[in-house]
Amino acid sequence: MPEGKIVKALSGFYYVISNGELTQCRGRGIFRKNKITPLVGDEVVFQAENEREGYILEVKDRKNELVRPPIANVDQAILVFSAVEPDFSTTLLDRFLVLVEFNRISPLICITKIDLTDEKQMKAVVEYADQYKEIGYDVLLTSSETETGIEALSPHIENKISVFAGQSGVGKSSLLNVLRPDLDIKTDHISSHLGRGKHTTRHVELITVGNGLIADTPGFSSLEFTDIEAEDLPFCFPEIAKEGENCKFRACLHISEPKCAVKAAVESKVIPDYRYKHYVDFLQEIKERKPRY
Missing domain, CATH: 1.10.40.50 (Probable gtpase engc; domain 3)
Structure with missing residues (x-):
């Protein structure tokens, strides 16, 4: 039986890539019975009914999985936070970092929109960046508009499955558009009334960038520590x-x-x-x- 990786999940279908070919698959009923939900990033065994359609027969063991966004076998989380619009939030960043550390995923902090900062705002962002570097985190300062920091980001993506995660409206899709201009992912401006962007990403999908895969994920503004205990x-x-x-x-x-x-x-x-x-x-x-x- 052929094996492959789920690169997209949409409306009950799982899109599996194997030897460069994409097959649209459904999950077997046994998955529902055993309460197994195939996730983007899963390594699977599947049966092709024809050249384009098939069924997933087995989901291989995962090294990790996230619930929000729903994705498995992630090597790296690129935590995208804007310097301004919306303002940089250490509280939200630390929530993401806790979840990522708990799932044993390597984090990369990417602070975007530095082109929109004034001198005072930029100074504050640099100070925060230095403090997180002191802790041991990799931190990049970037701008999709001026393409600042993009060259430094590219090597981190090679040969890895990375998940882009962060608050809505911080510029995740804009960064992906710079990394792969042919994607032309829809982006929306920040709502001045709500202070956040619209949810322009509707599903999780692995996108090839260089020799790596990146998951663009729906933005969200809160995280719950559902599985983390006090001693963890x-x-x-x-x-x-x-x-x-x-x-x-x-x-x-x-x-x-x-x-x-x-x-x-x-x-x-x-x-x-x-x-x-x-x-x-x-x-x-x-x-x-x-x-x-």
Whole structure:
């Protein structure tokens, strides 16, 4: 039986690429029975009824999967955040980073629209970029309009499955249009009333860029930590995980425990205040989460 990769899912059909050929497939009824939903990025075994249509028979084991956006086997998450319009949000970025770290996906922070910043805004963005670099993250400053930073972005995409994720209206589709001008993906301006862009991307699809694949995904503005437990959260903040090794108690959650190395690192400015605040807020959110049955 042929094997391939799902590169698009739309209206109950899965589009599988194998040896350069695209086959439109449906999932077997057994998937519904076993509560398996094939995802874009899945490696699958399929049966071709003819040259263009077939059925997915088996979904191979995944190395990871995301729920929003629904995609599997991701190597890298390119977290696209605008410097302005909408304004850069460390809170939202940290939510994305926690989800990505929890799923063991390598993040790349891409701050767009730097051409729209004034001197003060640019200074603030550079300071944030430096702080995230200090933590160990790769950060790129880009502009789709002037194509600043695009050359630096391209090598990160080679031979990887990357997911573009971020708030609506930050310029994900515009970046993809620069990387592959022939795509001509529809983009909308920011709504001045809502301060966010319209949802111009309707489905998840893997797009070939150079020797890599990029998923353009629907934008969204909030994330829930559905599967993350309180004891997992410290390890989703690399700098907190690192400093936490020096805490007196092994299971320290870095809130009210004595001799906490993380709180000491916050006081001495080794860990930025806003990162610790987000950690505390997220921890509270996880603790207050309603149990699932």
